[in-house]
Amino acid sequence: MTVVEAIGLYKSFGPVEAVRGVSFSVPRGEIFGLLGPNGAGKTTTIRMITGLLRPDRGRAFIMGIDVHRDPVRARSHIGVVPEVSNPYVDLSVWDNLLLIGKLYCIPKETIIERGKFLLEELGLYDRRSSKAKTLSKGMRRRLLLAMALISDPEILFLDEPTSGLDVFSARRIRSMITELRRNGKTIVLTTHNIDEAGMLCDRVAIINKGKIIAEGTPDDLRIRYGKYIEIKVSFDNSIDSSVLNEFRDHYNVTCDERWVTIICEKNELDEVLDKIMNIKHRLGLRIKDLHIESQSFEDIFVRIVRGE
Amino acid sequence: MVAGISDYLKKIWALSIKDMRLYYFKGPTIVMGIIMPMFLWLAFMIGSSPSMGSAVAMLLSISSFFAASSITPVILPWETRQKTLEMILARPITIELILLGTCLASMLYGVFVSLVIIVIGIFLGVCPANIPVLIVSILLSSICYSFMGLLFSAIPSDVPADAVLLSSVIRMPLIFISGVFVPINRLPAFIRPLSYISPLTYYADVINKLYIGNSAFNMGIDFSVLLLLTIILGIFTIETNRRTIIKRL
Incomplete structure (x- = not known):
């Protein structure tokens, strides 16, 4: 069952076309990632889907509810952590949770029970009486996540959930996201952290200049766009770079004091390894180290965004 | 339907409590x-010798307003x-509820003062002639003033001083043209x-009637015009803020 649907969303700010016909749908229980460089239109898209911005054209649905016809009912099914946002810094951690719970008209006992559970899960229970201004950035982000989850929403929108956080806070949030998916939540997240998307998302859409330019599972995209591999070889003696001329006509080759790096297509691996062995025997060298790596998801993302 | 209205009222109250806790003790509010109204009142009192009733009426008029x-x-x-x-707007509430919560907090501040x-x-030893009428006038005028204050925040700025400056530029002259210190019939x-067209004129007129027995208008006119101005300001304020609030994101 589709729980989030964007159909042909357009949004301009003056002469700038921020979003140009974005469409996608997210089935229940999926983690869907909207990836893109800064200014690609991710946040504007999320704002339109959550009813904060009215699209110039197109429609958005949450659980089949037209977000712009009935934003209150649509938003009652979602939790949102906007990219640039804060809890109320002069309220305590607990009072921030209470406030949000009341805005969803949740009974106080439920807020207390759920709030306690969430704060414990997110490592904030000991700080529940502290004012939010005394929390670190990572803790504030976790508090925002707890605030988004206090209504036990079916769908969670996370705009750059780990942006600017240290490794430990980022890991904690990622593990919470994985846990939420396990509990059947649908999660829509935006990120420019490609590895994070590759790690967390069941499906991703890559957005650039306001348009979705690729969509699929991270593995799909790796197969579709990741046709190159990188071979790094280190010999026991340095070699004259002219020796590598036979590679240069066909492959992308770089060389430094330690490594010779050759980028070729996957189906050329055997041929390139033969040539490396040929050089080794011809010059009487020994191979000290050899790495063969598929392109990272980040490399694939860069290639897609550049339109290569 | 009733459940819907009750939910909306609960949300307005929750937002209002939040505003009271966060903003009653902020510098610009105090x-x-x-x-400010206290010093204005003192400045007028020094050198003149109004009756105790006039002094309380003046202080009450400007304090409620400010x-x-x-x-x-x-x-x-x-x-x-x-x-x-943005964090609060992403909840199941409307912009109108946020504005009404803000107005309620502001109105209650006016009522409290x-x-x-x-x-x-x-x-x-200064008692108003009719306490229920006084309470109704304070409630109605406080709603009207809080809508007026909210109108100043329609400029999509993130600098509170901008809104405070604009509100001061408009509110200060109103004190002097609304019959608080100088009766309207003595104004140019x-x-x-x-x-x-100043709501303060009609509120000050009711207060004067209740404390010193003088008034420029019939009390029915005072309340009718105050109610009309409240409705006009309310609609205008909510519509203006509704258009500009998105620019704040």
């Missing part, structure tokens, strides 16, 4: 809502700056049309 219109201009700029606005002055007056003729 300075513009309590200290208090109820002091919080609303700063909340939206403050929340924009603190980056809490007014009640303190009424009680002090009673201790000094070219200023009087402005007096007639």
Whole structure:
């Protein structure tokens, strides 16, 4: 069952076309990632889907509810952590949770029970009486996540959930996201952290200049766009770079004091390894180290965004 | 339907409590809502010798006005700056509910400050002629003033001082043309049309009637015009803020 649907969303700010016909749908229980460089239109898209911005054209649905016809009912099914946002810094951690719970008209006992559970899960229970201004950035982000989850929403929108956080806070949030998916939540997240998307998302859409330019599972995209591999070889003696001329006509080759790096297509691996062995025997060298790596998801993302 | 209305009222109350806790003790609220009217009143009192009834009526008129219109201009700029606005807007509430919550907090501040002055007056032996009428006038005028204050926050700025400055530029002259210190019939003729569109004129007139027995208009006119101005300001304020609030994101 589709729980989030964007159909042909357009949004301009003056002469700038921020979003140009974005469409996608997210089935229940999926983690869907909207990836893109800064200014690609991710946040504007999320704002339109959550009813904060009215699209110039197109429609958005949450659980089949037209977000712009009935934003209150649509938003009652979602939790949102906007990219640039804060809890109320002069309220305590607990009072921030209470406030949000009341805005969803949740009974106080439920807020207390759920709030306690969430704060414990997110490592904030000991700080529940502290004012939010005394929390670190990572803790504030976790508090925002707890605030988004206090209504036990079916769908969670996370705009750059780990942006600017240290490794430990980022890991904690990622593990919470994985846990939420396990509990059947649908999660829509935006990120420019490609590895994070590759790690967390069941499906991703890559957005650039306001348009979705690729969509699929991270593995799909790796197969579709990741046709190159990188071979790094280190010999026991340095070699004259002219020796590598036979590679240069066909492959992308770089060389430094330690490594010779050759980028070729996957189906050329055997041929390139033969040539490396040929050089080794011809010059009487020994191979000290050899790495063969598929392109990272980040490399694939860069290639897609550049339109290569 | 009833459940829907009850939910909306609960949300307005929750937002209002939040505003009270966060903004009643902020600098601009205290300075513009309590200290400023107090000094204005003192400045007028020194050198003149009005009756105790006139003194309390003047203080009550300007204090209600300043208090109820002091919080609303700063909340939206403050929340924009603190980056809490988008977080709160993403909840199942409408912009109108946020604005009404803000107005309720502001109105209650005005009512509270007014009640303190009424009680002090009673201790000094100055009692209003009709307490229920006084309470109704304070409630109605406080709603009107809080809408007026909210209108100043329609500029999509994240600098609270911008809204405070604008509100001061508009509110200060109103004190002098609304019959608080100088009766309207003694104002220059070219200023009087402005007096007639100031909500403070009608509130001050009711207060004067209740404390010193003088009034420029019939009380029915005072309440009718005050109600009309409240409705007009309410609609205009909500519509203006609804258009500009998105620019704050």
